[in-house]
Amino acid sequence: MTNALEIEGLTKTYGDGFHALKGIDMNVRQGDFFALLGPNGAGKSTTLGIVCSLVNKTGGKVRVFGYDIDTHLSDAKLNLGVVPQEFNFNQFEKVFDIVTTQAGYYGIPLKQAKVSAEKYLRKLGLWDKKDTPARMLSGGMKRRLMIARALVHEPKLLILDEPTAGVDIELRRSMWTFLEEMNRQGTTIILTTHYLEEAEALCRNIAIIDHGRILKHTSKRELLQQLHVETFVLDTETTLESAPELEGFPCRLSDEGALEVEVEKGQGLNRVFVQLEQQGIKVVSMRTKANRLEELFIRMVEENAREASGGAA
Amino acid sequence: MKVQAMVTAFNTIVIREIRRFTRIWPQTLLPPAVTMTLYFIIFGNLIGSRIGEMGGFDYMAFIVPGLIMMAVITSSYANVVSSFFSMKFQRSIEELLVSPVPNWIILAGYVCGGMARGLGIGLIVTLLSLAFTRLEIHNLPMVVLTVFLTSALFALGGFINAMLATKFDDISIVPTFVLTPLTYLGGVFYSISLLPDFWQGVSMINPILYMVNAFRFGILGVSDVNPFVALGMILVFIALLTAISLRMLKRGKGIRH
Ligand SMILES: Nc1ncnc2c1ncn2[C@@H]1O[C@H](COP(=O)(O)OP(=O)(O)OP(=O)(O)O)[C@@H](O)[C@H]1O
Numbered sequence A: 001m002t003n004a005l006e007i008e009g010l011t012k013t014y015g016d017g018f019h020a021l022k023g024i025d026m027n028v029r030q031g032d033f034f035a036l037l038g039p040n041g042a043g044k045s046t047t048l049g050i051v052c053s054l055v056n057k058t059g060g061k062v063r064v065f066g067y068d069i070d071t072h073l074s075d076a077k078l079n080l081g082v083v084p085q086e087f088n089f090n091q092f093e094k095v096f097d098i099v100t101t102q103a104g105y106y107g108i109p110l111k112q113a114k115v116s117a118e119k120y121l122r123k124l125g126l127w128d129k130k131d132t133p134a135r136m137l138s139g140g141m142k143r144r145l146m147i148a149r150a151l152v153h154e155p156k157l158l159i160l161d162e163p164t165a166g167v168d169i170e171l172r173r174s175m176w177t178f179l180e181e182m183n184r185q186g187t188t189i190i191l192t193t194h195y196l197e198e199a200e201a202l203c204r205n206i207a208i209i210d211h212g213r214i215l216k217h218t219s220k221r222e223l224l225q226q227l228h229v230e231t232f233v234l235d236t237e238t239t240l241e242s243a244p245e246l247e248g249f250p251c252r253l254s255d256e257g258a259l260e261v262e263v264e265k266g267q268g269l270n271r272v273f274v275q276l277e278q279q280g281i282k283v284v285s286m287r288t289k290a291n292r293l294e295e296l297f298i299r300m301v302e303e304n305a306r307e308a309s310g311g312a313a
Numbered sequence B: 001m002k003v004q005a006m007v008t009a010f011n012t013i014v015i016r017e018i019r020r021f022t023r024i025w026p027q028t029l030l031p032p033a034v035t036m037t038l039y040f041i042i043f044g045n046l047i048g049s050r051i052g053e054m055g056g057f058d059y060m061a062f063i064v065p066g067l068i069m070m071a072v073i074t075s076s077y078a079n080v081v082s083s084f085f086s087m088k089f090q091r092s093i094e095e096l097l098v099s100p101v102p103n104w105i106i107l108a109g110y111v112c113g114g115m116a117r118g119l120g121i122g123l124i125v126t127l128l129s130l131a132f133t134r135l136e137i138h139n140l141p142m143v144v145l146t147v148f149l150t151s152a153l154f155a156l157g158g159f160i161n162a163m164l165a166t167k168f169d170d171i172s173i174v175p176t177f178v179l180t181p182l183t184y185l186g187g188v189f190y191s192i193s194l195l196p197d198f199w200q201g202v203s204m205i206n207p208i209l210y211m212v213n214a215f216r217f218g219i220l221g222v223s224d225v226n227p228f229v230a231l232g233m234i235l236v237f238i239a240l241l242t243a244i245s246l247r248m249l250k251r252g253k254g255i256r257h
């Protein structure tokens, strides 16, 4: 089966001479739910922008369902739906018009376009706003409008660049459910997000990109297995003066005065508590410092930064 | 893209353009109607009655074709330049860039949108002029041909202007400093035979002079230039601007990074 997306040796140098992408290789299987992760300025939007014809590439190959964007651009585009990072609709147009017009650009006759627009506006809870000009929508509604617009021609590959930025928790959850359903019905999804819990909850495969290079391209499961150390944050009854000595567990005090303990996989937590008990430290609550993916992500990006700056790790 | 799909995409663009300028009609349709009515009253009626004849017709009848043409030129240009630039500015141009619509359809769609407004205005001004003068058409095919082609040409001009513009100021420079002077000096209000030889020669390098005269020939049957030369010239310009526009779209400067 051909991949939904294949990227080979992709490079991008912007007009000002900035090398945003330095040779990206990436594959996304059909039916996958894929996350492209990376810090601000890593090159996520640039990569996705090239796939969607919003950015001209400098070098390399991009194929969408086997269609090379250099030679079969229009076939590639027909299979793609795009939700960009920034709002990009005409502020004065009405919601319904925006979606049906987009369908028209894909060659869908108006009658059919209206049916499809209604379907997706309803699914995304925007039907009662159909006659509202886009500028009068809230931020979360604008995001959903962009999703409806991207789906109106029923693409096989949906690309979402930070779809849940600025969306409240409840709405984010309902968007997750929506995307999961789309994925179950066969739509391949690629998303970028800065909420790593989102990637952890939704995605099967992950690429981590930084400074225009892919640091990691693997399945979420494999990635999480690499996580040897997890940090726990313990709130103590009395604020500690200094971090206690815990045999086998490196620990430190956070800025807020909580105790942060690093626990290796398989070590178990009991010995932490036994030692704390012995030292007369009472723990009132405990949580993990970040979610697992986040922890891994931060480590990788930090390592990459050290390597990039030439310092020894 | 299949032919049927391309037709749909083209219609979508044109309908969207028409919806835009009719939605904001107080900015797009009303002003030229008001301005042209003032021209008819002041130049045609009040001053015109003192001027007497021009090119063998009373002054009012003489200026009507030029004024219609002036309205068509300005509106065709203004529609495309402001619509396409604001698409660029709001980035809604990306809706088109991600879709499979070929560049030539995008261009054709915008040009036809501009023509819809230009010709619509032309019709409004023509109807208004009937309140002031009788309109007898000398050569209908000539009238239709010149007005359509001129409208298309200036819609293309507006498109190129929008592609080049980087800020809102840039979209009013050409209309103010190029189009308006060329139109006023393009024989809308006078026959160039009134001018000294030297200035007649200078006027002959003004393309708008040819369009106004070809149109006036269609209506009144008089012209300062050969109307067929004028038509040929418009066609050459259209071909040139089309080629430039398509090249700009392909390179994507200002719309794709
Ligand atoms: N039009 C442009 N001209 C010059 N440089 C650009 C342009 N667009 C992006 N860049 C640069 O390219 C790099 C990658 O940008 P990109 O938008 O792809 O990052 P990103 O991973 O999407 O970041 P974020 O998470 O903040 O959205 C950044 O350093 C950015 O400054």
Ligand SMILES: [Mg+2]
Pocket: A044, A045, A046, A085, A161
């Ligand atoms: Mg981005």
